[in-house]
Amino acid sequence: MNYQGYDQYIDHHCSDSIDELSILCAQPSISATQEGLEECALLLGEMLKKRGFLVEIAPTSGAPVVFAECKGKNTGKTLLFYNHYDVQPAEPLALWHTPPFTPTLIDGKLYGRGVDDDKGNIVSRLFALDAILDQDGELPCNVKFIIEGEEEVSSPYLHEFIEQYQDRIQADACVWECGGVDDDGVPMQALGLRGILYLELSVKTANRDIHSGIGGSIFQNAAWRLTWALSAVKGVDEKVNIPGFYDDILSPTDEDLFYLKKMADPSEKYKALFDLKDYLHYVESGVEDIRVAAVFRPTCTIDGINSGYQGPGSKTIIPAEASAKLEFRLVPDMDPEKIMISLRKYLDELGFTDVEIKELGSGKAAKTPVSDPFVQMVVDSTKELYGSAMQIVPMIGGSGPNAIIQDALKLPIVMAGVGYDGAQVHSPNENLVIDLYLKGTKHIVRILKEFSEMD
């Protein structure tokens, strides 16, 4: 297909699109503090309506979700874009070189909160639609947008929207909120995210800390109770002992292994970066490849422990309370709810009924197979734009709400976007490289056009 007309449109209208992006970024929409969420949703709704979309600002128990749909030429195919209009807080403000909510263009980069994550990606997608509407007069297929307002605080109410709009959000494929290039300018295609179960474990054995000389031989100690419970959960062999923990795990496919092993081995890089002495035994002994273990092994991580006296010198007490943050990263097809129930039962059976478990967040893993024809099309369609096909990363270690969408809609999810390693997302001086903005926009045009003509 010839993309010259679309590409020229994008090159010629770049400053208009950057102006629109700047308007969207000038509206703070901070989910952590709830500042400006409603206003931003309405502003975005107007931007979508201008392109002929039918827009609904759908309320949830938290921030509203912007849902938009527009029919296209091939009415039998629907592409869904998932994005979020909320941003991270701008603090620490003193470290910004430009005001975070006054987008500023300097030397080919736009600086401001949200210029990449995720407003840059949203407006880039609108810009791609503009190019197609200008050239063709209509969209090539049906297009839907789900733009939520609480991605940066773990999407606590997205499932409400998904359940309520189940019928209307049906689509054949989905482009996720982000994407971009690596250090060498090679576009990356990450196809899976791990799930998570985040817990707080706590024990209380008395109404206050007690003199250890009085009670050391006769009172329960909260710190011991908690550490015994924790050591029952995972042993020094790195094995999680919760019954059934490993039962539902799907092994990586041959395809997954093939693509993971094509990636650079990070062993030396991490050792130098973090001053590590060695890796866990199965990596150190070569039993498992570090690239595979890093993303296809579930974790059980103590993120923090709190109890007793930790100040200078000594204080002779029996701590009355102890708590720990405990996090599990999950791989397909582990079920956080099932693990939570098994953990409770397991601790009870061992006599740790006094250890309370509070869930602070959870979600399943989700992954799209490399061999999906939609993935192949998206990966190949960067060739003339970036000089190479996308590099496939079958799974990354982090987590996100993709499982909510994939479970409900059963569709392939790909990444495509305007980011790069230096974008400083979530940090001061978040920035967007205009050249990558144009490339990312042109990639979206190709995805839309080629998707609408796939069998």
Ligand SMILES: [Zn+2]
């Ligand atoms: Zn983010």
